[in-house]
Amino acid sequence: MAGRSRIRKWLAWIAGALLALVALAVLALALFDWNRARPFIDDKVSQALGRPFTIAGDLSVDWRRDRDAGGLAALVPWPEFTARDIRIGNPDWAAQPQFARLDALRFRLAPLALLAHRVEVPMLQLVQPAVDLERDAQGRATWDFALPQGGAPSAWKLDLRRIGFDRGRIALDDALGQVKLAVEVTPLAGPIPYDQLVAQASDEARADASQSAGAAAGKTLAGQAPRDERVGNARGDLRYLFGWTAQGSYKGAPVKGSGRTGGMLALQDASQPFPLQARVRIGDSRIALVGTLTDPLHLGALDVRLWFAGSSMAKLYAITGVTLPDTPPFATEGHLTAQLRRGGSRYGYHGFRGRVGGSDLAGDLDYVTGGARPKLSGKVQSRLLRFADLAPLIGADSNAQKQQRGDATPQPADKVLPVEPFRTERWRAMDADVAYAAARIVHGEGSVPVEALDTHLTLDDGVLALSPLRLGLAGGTVDGRVRLDGSAAPMRGALQLHARHLKLKRLFPTFQPMQTSLGEINGSADLKAQGNSVAALLGSADGGLKLLMNDGAISRNLLETAGLNVGNIVLGKLFGDRTVKINCAATDLAAENGRFATRLFVFDTDDAEIDVDGTVDFASEKLDLDVQPHTKGFRVLSLRSPLYVRGTLKKPDVGVHAGPLLARGAGAVALGVAAAPAAALLAMVAPSHGDGDDGTCRKVLAKMRR
Known part of the structure; x- marks a missing residue:
């Protein structure tokens, strides 16, 4: 018993001493x-x-x-x-x-x-x-702090x-x-619940969309967005406590923004989200977001709803570093997630929707950094695509639109082919692998009647490819692939296209004589070229072009509307101002270094069979053609005279040969040189399916083949 008593006393002394030490320390x-x-x-x-x-x-x-x-x-x-x-x-x-x-x-x-x-x-x-x-x-x-290096940890x-x-x-x-910013952070008058600010941010972003891309864009984003369980739910305990404002410039463009944040940033606990909200304008591009940031010390995760709006997606390159094409005014809304890592980050813009011009847009995109180049991948689709909104992507937008963007190149007065350069300098900044499909395409009067689009776009170290490329065009189809190597100087391009069953009455919906036609166009193109503009590519093209048309019609007014001055003048010399019915038109052109030579070029009409022979040099835009009409009977006496076509595409010179023409084409036919091109075109004449009459073309080509 005495021993136990001593132990208790010792323990009491030890505890008292420890408490005394703690008290002294305190x-x-x-x-x-x-x-x-x-x-x-x-x-x-x-x-x-x-x-x-x-x-x-x-x-x-x-x-x-x-x-x-x-x-x-x-x-x-x-x-x-x-x-x-x-x-x-x-x-x-x-x-x-x-x-x-x-x-x-x-x-x-x-x-x-x-x-x-x-x-x-x-x-x-x-x-x-x-x-x-x-x-x-x-x-x-x-x-960047110069922290001491070396020594034992x-x-x-x-x-x-x-x-x-x-x-x-x-x-x-x-x-x-090239950034200058001044940011002020101030306490709010009272805390704002997360859900309340999400609704407010949505209204503000849709107002920005209406202002940047029109009222239709605001209405599109005003619809019920697909619910994403990762954003906006279970956030009732979050509060915004501080507001901030920012003003300055970014690469010469004015910057102005505002937003709200929480008051306590958790650095270690990834389960503690930090609420963020921002509304920023850079130049004429607007960005808004609302969501959370977690685990910032380890560059953790960003989870926000994100809105973009502006005059062109291409202007987002300076802000986001993502290479995007020139577009009409746009607005999008989606769910952005980000896993931020020093060795490489991953961003996802999922379930997004929006408008580009008058077209709708939706899909899922991922952007990954950390490799040789960042990469954009995903799927994008449109239920309705306006052809006018697609035009800037393929360089078919007007000079007025280009001047508005500030990237127009003056067109030489003596040139017809566009010299506007392709903007390939950004192609090597990132890679891409994106599938795009447009279910329905609408086009204005005079536009190419593209009805649907389905393509797979890849961008690999500056090499842009559309493969496959499928178009619904004028009731028919165009299939092929396009490859543009922007890493080479000058750019190298390759094009393979096959057009089948393009309906003439759909290609020319405003040309009344064609509306009763059952005719079609079939053709193919296989070209390789180099150059940084349409003019340079055509001026260096190698390959071939084949085209076959049956049961059509042509007039000077139609050619003038299409801007084909050469054909307009030639047709006037041959037939005057009347509309001419074409039973068959067959063309086989061979291209070498931009010089397109006729292997076969024939028009068969009720009045005559017309052979065209010679060359068109797209490098110099010079013409060297002979037109030989072979009149059927004696109904049109004026068709007995052969014509020459000289000059340039801008200023063609068409006249009547003074003496008999030793037609190069006639000699070729006599030697049987036209047999092979005729046989190749004859293969395009498919059996009739009741929607066209290809009998005339079959007969004309079979005759030339013999």
Whole structure:
């Protein structure tokens, strides 16, 4: 019994001694004049940061309970350090003397964790921070700290859990990125629930869409968006506590924005989302988002609803780094997720929908960085696509549209073929693998009657390919592939297309004589070329072009409307102003270095069979053709005279040969040279399906083949 009593006494003495030591430690912390430690702290922190660090105000300690903690930790007081008037200097090269200044810095410290060599800071509070961020043209940035290298790793570890802040200011002057911003952060009058701000942000973004892309775009985005369980649900406990405004410039374009944030940023706990909301205008591009950020210390995850709107998607390249085509005014809305990693990040824009001009757009896209080049992949579809909205993508937009974008190239007065260069400089900035389909395409009067589109676009190290490329055109189909190598200088291109059963009455819906026609056009093109414009590509083309038309009609008015001045003049010389019915037209052209030569070029009409022989040089746009009519009977005496076509595409010279024409084409037919081209075109004459009469073309080609 006596032994047990002694043990109890010893344990009591030990417990009392420990309590006394704790009490003495607490008393020492409370009574110690911490201002005497400022020079030591300033020196050690300055060495660690590689920058001047100063606590210019008081340094004190208070004991407070952490009411946000659970269990015993919420009952036990924690030491809370407060350092006032903190200043962090900038490198000598910076324009501003200070990197940051805080009215005060408060942080709580877990004492027991110090026994395990761990500095555990449950919360760090920044009081009225002012930060000046600067980067010069050489890439030196004030936010890159020269931390000490080498030596044995420290046995101490920092565990920073949360950062809180209040009213503050951030200035950014980035000469390398051409960004200047001034951001002000202020407390809100009262907290705003997450769901309320989502609804408000949606209304604001749709108003921006209406202003940028028209009322129809606003109505499209006003419909019920597909619900995404990852955004907007189970967020009732989130509150926005601070508002911010930003103003400045980005690459010469004015920047203005505003938004709201939460008040406490969790650095370690990925389950604690930090609410974000922003509405920014850069030039005439508008961006809005609302959602959450989690695990920012490890560059974790962004999960927001995102809206874009502007005059052209191409202008987003400077903002996002994603190569996008020139488009009419647009607006989109979707769900953006981001997994941010230093070795490579992944962004997803899923379930998005919107409008581009008068066309709708929807789909899913992913953007991945970290490889040799970033890559964009996904699927995009349109229920309705206006051909006018597709025009800028294929270079068919008007000069007025190009001038509005500021990328128009003056067309030489003596040239017909467009010299506007392709914008390939961005093709090597990223890769792409995107499938696109348009179920229905509408076109205005005079436009090419494309009815549907289905293609697979790939972009690999500057090489753009559309393979396969399928078009529904004038009741028929066009299948093929296009390849443009933008990594080469000059650009190299290859085109393979096969057109089948294109209905003439749909190709020329406003030409009345064609509306009763059952005729069709069949053809193929296989060309290779190099150059950075349509003119340069055609001026260097090698390959062949075949075209076959039956049961058609032609007039000077039709050719004039189509801009075919040469054909307009030739037709007038042969037939006058009347409309001419064409039983069959067959063309086989061979191209070499931009010079297209006729292997076979024949028109069969009720009055005559007309042979065309010679060349069209697209490099110089010069014409060298002979037109030989073979009159059927004596009904049209004027058709007995052969014609010549000289001059250029811009200024053709058409006249009557003074003497008998030793037609190159006639000699070729006599030698049987036309047999092979006729046989190749004859293969395009498919058996009639009741919607056309190909008998005349079959007879004409069979005759030439013999």
